[in-house]
Amino acid sequence: MNAIELHKLRKTYTVKQGSGFGRKTAEVVAVDDISFEIPEGQSVAFIGPNGAGKSTTIKMLTGILHPTSGEASVLGLVPWQDRSKLAYQIGAVFGQRSQLWYHLPPSDTFELLARVYNIGKNDYRKRRDMLIERFGLAEFLNTAVRKLSLGQRMRAEIAASLLHNPKVLFLDEPTIGLDVVACQELRDLVSEWNRQEGLTVLLTSHDAGDIEAVAKRVLVINYGRVVLDDRVVTVRRRYMGSKILGVKFHEIPREIRIPGVTVLKASSYAMKLEVNTEVASIDRVIHKVIQAGPVADITIEDPPLEEIIAHIYSRVNEPDYEEEVIGLS
Amino acid sequence: MIASLRKYYWIALMAARTNLAYVGEVAARSVFLAILLYIYLRLWTITYAQSNATRLGDLSLEQMLWYLVATQSIYMSTPKVAQNLDQDVRTGTLAVQLVRPLSFPLYYLWNALGERSVRFGITFLVGSIVALILVGPAPLTVPGYLLLLAALPFAFCLDFLGYFLVGLGAFWLEDTSGVLLIYQKSVMLAGGLLIPMELFPDSIKPIVQALPFSSIVYGPAHLFVHPDLAELGNLLLKQGVAICGFTVCVWFVWTLAVKRVHAMGG
Numbered sequence: 001m002n003a004i005e006l007h008k009l010r011k012t013y014t015v016k017q018g019s020g021f022g023r024k025t026a027e028v029v030a031v032d033d034i035s036f037e038i039p040e041g042q043s044v045a046f047i048g049p050n051g052a053g054k055s056t057t058i059k060m061l062t063g064i065l066h067p068t069s070g071e072a073s074v075l076g077l078v079p080w081q082d083r084s085k086l087a088y089q090i091g092a093v094f095g096q097r098s099q100l101w102y103h104l105p106p107s108d109t110f111e112l113l114a115r116v117y118n119i120g121k122n123d124y125r126k127r128r129d130m131l132i133e134r135f136g137l138a139e140f141l142n143t144a145v146r147k148l149s150l151g152q153r154m155r156a157e158i159a160a161s162l163l164h165n166p167k168v169l170f171l172d173e174p175t176i177g178l179d180v181v182a183c184q185e186l187r188d189l190v191s192e193w194n195r196q197e198g199l200t201v202l203l204t205s206h207d208a209g210d211i212e213a214v215a216k217r218v219l220v221i222n223y224g225r226v227v228l229d230d231r232v233v234t235v236r237r238r239y240m241g242s243k244i245l246g247v248k249f250h251e252i253p254r255e256i257r258i259p260g261v262t263v264l265k266a267s268s269y270a271m272k273l274e275v276n277t278e279v280a281s282i283d284r285v286i287h288k289v290i291q292a293g294p295v296a297d298i299t300i301e302d303p304p305l306e307e308i309i310a311h312i313y314s315r316v317n318e319p320d321y322e323e324e325v326i327g328l329s
Numbered sequence: 330m331i332a333s334l335r336k337y338y339w340i341a342l343m344a345a346r347t348n349l350a351y352v353g354e355v356a357a358r359s360v361f362l363a364i365l366l367y368i369y370l371r372l373w374t375i376t377y378a379q380s381n382a383t384r385l386g387d388l389s390l391e392q393m394l395w396y397l398v399a400t401q402s403i404y405m406s407t408p409k410v411a412q413n414l415d416q417d418v419r420t421g422t423l424a425v426q427l428v429r430p431l432s433f434p435l436y437y438l439w440n441a442l443g444e445r446s447v448r449f450g451i452t453f454l455v456g457s458i459v460a461l462i463l464v465g466p467a468p469l470t471v472p473g474y475l476l477l478l479a480a481l482p483f484a485f486c487l488d489f490l491g492y493f494l495v496g497l498g499a500f501w502l503e504d505t506s507g508v509l510l511i512y513q514k515s516v517m518l519a520g521g522l523l524i525p526m527e528l529f530p531d532s533i534k535p536i537v538q539a540l541p542f543s544s545i546v547y548g549p550a551h552l553f554v555h556p557d558l559a560e561l562g563n564l565l566l567k568q569g570v571a572i573c574g575f576t577v578c579v580w581f582v583w584t585l586a587v588k589r590v591h592a593m594g595g
Contacts, residue, residue, distance in 0.1 A: 111339070
């Protein structure tokens with residue numbers, strides 16, 4: 001069963017341009033007839049450049065915004081018509097906007113949320129204690145939010161959004177501003193929750209690390225349209241068609257010149273090569289590398305997802321770019 | 330229904346507790362109130378002396394100062410409803426509350442009531458201490474306190490609705506501070522903050538009394554120094570009518586506004 005379904009969802013805004021008597025109104029298309037489905041329990045990264053329509057889509061799916069046309073359902077409910085009913089079944093974290101009470105400890109916000117979501121006393125205690133343990137909140141549970149680090153605050157934010165046991169979690173740039181360690185902790189927690197509790201996750205982020213760690217599927221949106229829909233691993237494989245080869249030698253190797261291979265970094269006994277697999281096959285390159293000198297170690301890596309995303313964005317911005325929406329098989 | 334009331338009661342409780350974190354700010358305001366009350370005392374002392382009257386507008390000098398303690402406490406305890414709502418609309422923070430099973434206007438109302446109860450309590454306490462020192466406890470009566478407490482919740486609700494309407498202007502206006510200034514000055518002047526209604530010129534008194542502002546400030550403060558059950562009945566009726574009218578306006582404007590919520594933050 002699908003947790004989220006969108007069919008030709010569209011949102012336009014009327015904006016005023018110019019000033020004085022010459023002021024005119026123009027229609028801006030924020031979301032342009034997008035359609036996709038997300039099955040229950042799937043984790044999806046919803047990415048795109050600034051102004052692509054990500055937040056507008058999420059806000060329509062949470063019932064905050066009314067669409068101009070089209071249909072959508074979240075857990076069988078129409079979000080903008082059944083906002084209150086849906087609110088009991090979804091959680092949302094907006095990375096730049098806190099739901100925690102700034103001058104009070106997270107424990108107080110939890111108490112309030114228990115009342116807001118009508119959670120029974122026993123259920124609340126069980127759920128709260130589990131979240132405290134899993135999210136490691138005990139050490140700062142009774143400290144005012146204003147005194148917490150950003151990483152601690154975001155852990156508390158996500159725990160608060162899971163308190164009422166939602167079936168779908170919307171994460172809008174949850175790791176923005178976090179350091180590497182805090183980012184990793186948060187990704188692990190969301191990923192674990194997705195796997196163990198069957199939580200459906202729709203994540204927007206500009207951080208490729210979030211996408212890799214949390215999502216199995218990636219939806220790329222630009223100018224309000226879905227321009228790519230595929231598995232994260234497939235996107236990585238398909239979109240760059242390259243591998244990074246790291247080689248260490250016992251002796252100084254001979255010069256390597258192979259069409260489709262670029263030397264990214266080289267020292268006396270080591271080098272990093274980028275292999276365009278459409279031009280040169282990996283086994284041929286490895287064969288040539290072994291011929292160049294005695295190999296001590298060799299590693300093959302995929303290129304960083306940041307580069308893939310940058311590549312997709314640059315392609316979809318090209319005027320002659322042919323829309324390529326790849327359905328999941 | 331009970332569960333629904335319980336969630337809003339908790340919101341008020343959280344807002345009240347949050348405001349205890351601002352005791353320093355409220356205390357600083359109270360110092361300002363102490364200075365203000367001393368200046369008022371000097372001004373009214375001269376006014377009473379110059380007019381050779383022991384009572385003005387049916388109030389003695391002592392009652393006048395206690396009246397001012399009540400009006401100033403009501404006015405100075407006003408939460409920043411319009412400014413906060415304006416910010417929430419412009420920054421998109423509104424979204425955080427809209428994804429919850431809550432009524433956004435009711436969330437704001439109970440938040441404001443919780444905040445105001447703490448601010449009013451502290452300001453009124455400090456004002457009372459200053460008035461006790463300056464003029465003594467002469468006009469204080471138990472009925473006065475009870476009638477003040479009976480009229481205040483409705484006065485606060487009515488005032489909230491006014492500020493909330495101003496804040497909703499952010500959905501259409503570039504800047505709501507101009508409208509806010511007009512509303513604040515209307516409460517101040519037509520509400521009887523500085524002068525009781527009885528001292529207004531006869532030509533404008535009926536107009537000012539018919540406006541809802543007097544039900545926010547003058548009404549509860551006058552009952553405090555001049556307790557009268559019939560006056561309480563009239564005041565509650567006026568407050569009730571004004572609250573109904575303002576609620577309809579808020580409901581209508583909010584229904585239009587919520588369709589204009591824009592996605593912020595790309």
